[in-house]
Amino acid sequence: MKIFKQKIRQALNDQVLQAALDANAERRNAARLTALASLPINYEEAQEQAYKIRKNVIDNLEKYLELFIQNAKANGLIVHTAENAIQAREIILGIAKNNNAKLIAKSKSMVSEEILLNQCLEDSGIQTVETDLGEYIIQLRGEHPSHIITPAVHLLRNQVGETFQKKLGIPYTTDIPILTQAARKTLRKIFLDADIGISGVNFGVAESGTLCIITNEGNGRMVTTMPKIHVALMGIERIVPTLEDLVKMLDLLPRSATGQETTVYTQFIHSPRSNNDLDGPLKRHLILVDNGRRNTNKSPIQDVLLCIRCGACINACPVFREIGGHAYIGEKGEFTPYPGPIGSVISPALFGESKFGHLAQVCSLCGACKEACPINIDLPNLLLRVRAGGKEIHSKKQNFQPRGLTAPLIYSLRIFSFIMQHPKLLLVLQKTLGLFSTIFSLGKPWINLPPFSGWGYSKDIPTPVKHPFREQWVKKAISFKEPPGNFKPSHALMDQQKSLHGGSKRKSLSVKNRTILIHKFEREFTTLDGKFYICSKDTLADKVIELLKSLKTEQIISWNVRGKFEKIIDSLIENNIAINLCMPSNAKVGLTGVTAAVAETGSIMLTSGEGKPLSASLLPETHIAILYAEDIYPRLENVLTLPEVKNASASVLISGPSRTADIEMTLTIGVHGPREVIVICAT
Numbered sequence: 001m002k003i004f005k006q007k008i009r010q011a012l013n014d015q016v017l018q019a020a021l022d023a024n025a026e027r028r029n030a031a032r033l034t035a036l037a038s039l040p041i042n043y044e045e046a047q048e049q050a051y052k053i054r055k056n057v058i059d060n061l062e063k064y065l066e067l068f069i070q071n072a073k074a075n076g077l078i079v080h081t082a083e084n085a086i087q088a089r090e091i092i093l094g095i096a097k098n099n100n101a102k103l104i105a106k107s108k109s110m111v112s113e114e115i116l117l118n119q120c121l122e123d124s125g126i127q128t129v130e131t132d133l134g135e136y137i138i139q140l141r142g143e144h145p146s147h148i149i150t151p152a153v154h155l156l157r158n159q160v161g162e163t164f165q166k167k168l169g170i171p172y173t174t175d176i177p178i179l180t181q182a183a184r185k186t187l188r189k190i191f192l193d194a195d196i197g198i199s200g201v202n203f204g205v206a207e208s209g210t211l212c213i214i215t216n217e218g219n220g221r222m223v224t225t226m227p228k229i230h231v232a233l234m235g236i237e238r239i240v241p242t243l244e245d246l247v248k249m250l251d252l253l254p255r256s257a258t259g260q261e262t263t264v265y266t267q268f269i270h271s272p273r274s275n276n277d278l279d280g281p282l283k284r285h286l287i288l289v290d291n292g293r294r295n296t297n298k299s300p301i302q303d304v305l306l307c308i309r310c311g312a313c314i315n316a317c318p319v320f321r322e323i324g325g326h327a328y329i330g331e332k333g334e335f336t337p338y339p340g341p342i343g344s345v346i347s348p349a350l351f352g353e354s355k356f357g358h359l360a361q362v363c364s365l366c367g368a369c370k371e372a373c374p375i376n377i378d379l380p381n382l383l384l385r386v387r388a389g390g391k392e393i394h395s396k397k398q399n400f401q402p403r404g405l406t407a408p409l410i411y412s413l414r415i416f417s418f419i420m421q422h423p424k425l426l427l428v429l430q431k432t433l434g435l436f437s438t439i440f441s442l443g444k445p446w447i448n449l450p451p452f453s454g455w456g457y458s459k460d461i462p463t464p465v466k467h468p469f470r471e472q473w474v475k476k477a478i479s480f481k482e483p484p485g486n487f488k489p490s491h492a493l494m495d496q497q498k499s500l501h502g503g504s505k506r507k508s509l510s511v512k513n514r515t516i517l518i519h520k521f522e523r524e525f526t527t528l529d530g531k532f533y534i535c536s537k538d539t540l541a542d543k544v545i546e547l548l549k550s551l552k553t554e555q556i557i558s559w560n561v562r563g564k565f566e567k568i569i570d571s572l573i574e575n576n577i578a579i580n581l582c583m584p585s586n587a588k589v590g591l592t593g594v595t596a597a598v599a600e601t602g603s604i605m606l607t608s609g610e611g612k613p614l615s616a617s618l619l620p621e622t623h624i625a626i627l628y629a630e631d632i633y634p635r636l637e638n639v640l641t642l643p644e645v646k647n648a649s650a651s652v653l654i655s656g657p658s659r660t661a662d663i664e665m666t667l668t669i670g671v672h673g674p675r676e677v678i679v680i681c682a683t
Contacts, residue, residue, distance in 0.1 A: 001331065004327075058237060061294075082287055131191070131219035145325065146325030149314075151662070204239045218671055218672035230283070244637055256310035265658075280608060303377055304349055306375045307375065314343075325343075328344070530679060532681065559611055561610065564626075581613055589620050590622070595607045
């Protein structure tokens with residue numbers, strides 16, 4: 001507890017940290033509220049649906065886990081189960097050694113932080129590089145992430161500039177786009193040379209064995225597409241029963257995490273590369289990590305497993321906004337990857353109450369975390385349960401042994417508890433305090449507290465009354481007036497937001513004609529910084545050539561599939577544009593078709609298959625996608641049921657160019673994926 005308090009004081013006195021935290025919290029919360037207002041249904045209804053889905057999974061975890069493993073294996077994934085962090089590290093180390101791996105490219109994974117994976121691999125002589133921009137920055141600095149969504153939230157741009165100057169050898173700059181491009185250039189070689197790619201998993205779909213991964217920068221796609229071996233790390237609780245349930249979770253996760261209606265890349269991975277695929281890993285390993293989750297599922301704090309790792313509670317927490325993530329440490333200074341309200345419950349649950357039980361003591365119980373949670377987890381109640389202690393927090397016995405409290409405070413609370421359980425004793429004490437209160441207050445309505453602590457210097461307490469409320473209630477006749485006719489109770493946060501954002505009524509999906517869908521798609525896609533052109537099918541090939549010439553490119557990486565795409569390929573050949581199915585070093589443009597598009601979010605779905613390299617939409621700086629109007633659908637659930645999507649080894653939903661806001665919450669377009677995405681819609 002002493003080290004913990006020292007960390008808190010250090011954070012409060014760090015002016016640079018305070019500036020960084022203030023900027024992040026306000027922007028994140030504002031973006032979240034705006035994004036939630038665009039939900040297709042009322043926010044409370046979406047919360048209720050999400051809670052029921054997650055609660056159903058946790059209550060029937062073994063059943064869904066068995067089904068998920070069965071389907072994942074049937075898809076061709078190599079499934080491993082790890083009871084604890086040691087087993088998980090050993091499995092990954094074994095995969096690396098069996099494949100003679102020297103270089104591993106890692107996408108952001110909280111489970112990998114949880115099991116302390118990087119240090120294990122480095123100690124074994126395997127270079128392991130974080131590729132998420134925020135994670136890469138803190139890896140260069142030798143630090144741990146301070147937030148589960150924005151790992152470098154504690155840093156300002158000048159600190160990043162100094163780090164890149166020292167570690168990458170570039171001239172010092174505070175220009176965020178330049179810093180981002182320096183990382184892109186350095187990490188591109190890592191992606192192409194890596195022997196293994198390691199990623200996390202946002203959701204596993206039980207009915208299909210699908211892995212769903214959502215990212216913005218493109219590094220998640222890189223590590224799951226370019227290396228020959230892909231290893232996915234997943235907590236056993238991150239399951240949804242069906243694809244329909246997955247869509248409901250995807251409605252909430254990006255909005256709550258980053259304030260987006262959808263992330264730039266939403267991947268649906270079913271299997272390793274098929275015989276017809278032109279890219280993708282030859283093997284995909286899935287490691288399902290327990291590490292205390294089953295024990296937690298049997299405990300009074302079971303509901304903490306409902307968490308989808310959006311970080312909304314962290315952004316809303318007034319304590320985190322003052323001390324940051326690095327202040328959340330164990331009894332002896334141990335690191336935890338989970339800060340904030342959710343971390344104050346997860347860390348004791350997974351890593352031991354004796355090490356991390358004290359984290360719950362910093363909570364003010366204001367309830368902001370519960371209001372922000374898209375799953376409606378009752379975090380204040382869970383934090384109280386952690387505070388109460390017990391035979392560890394996994395015990396259901398009420399043998400409380402509170403941790404992190406001084407002995408006088410513990411005994412004071414026990415005395416208070418005894419008094420509150422005996423009403424007559426409480427009444428006597430209330431009247432006694434009321435009689436003597438005038439002596440201490442000198443006739444004032446407040447009693448000045450002695451400065452025995454920092455709290456006493458600035459706080460006073462009301463003078464105890466001579467007649468308690470219950471006594472006054474009996475003596476006085478209480479009458480209630482009816483509320484005014486125009487009175488409307490405020491039930492929840494989103495009721496306030498409706499007046500600001502025009503309400504959150506369900507959007508109509510019964511579209512009368514194709515034109516409405518096209519215009520809806522165009523509006524959403526261009527809002528995401530995409531470029532949109534429309535032409536007839538007869539002039540499509542000419543439009544593609546015109547666009548390529550304007551980009552001054554004579555070499556592209558392209559799909560080469562029969563059917564609709566053949567005429568375009570013939571036209572490219574006639575105009576002496578070199579077509580590649582694999583990525584040449586000097587190709588700046590990628591040309592692909594589109595399997596389907598989602599009008600609601602302005603997204604395009606690409607699937608792997610014969611003549612369809614997914615890298616064509618990932619590696620070049622500019623991605624041109626050919627969309628036929630009849631392939632536009634209202635919502636994502638309409639697209640996920642298509643045979644082309646269900647049968648593909650991998651699919652990706654793309655929503656605009658790659659982006660990041662990992663440095664000072666400043667949006668930068670073009671990170672690891674294309675910086676320009678152009679859709680040509682043929683009608």
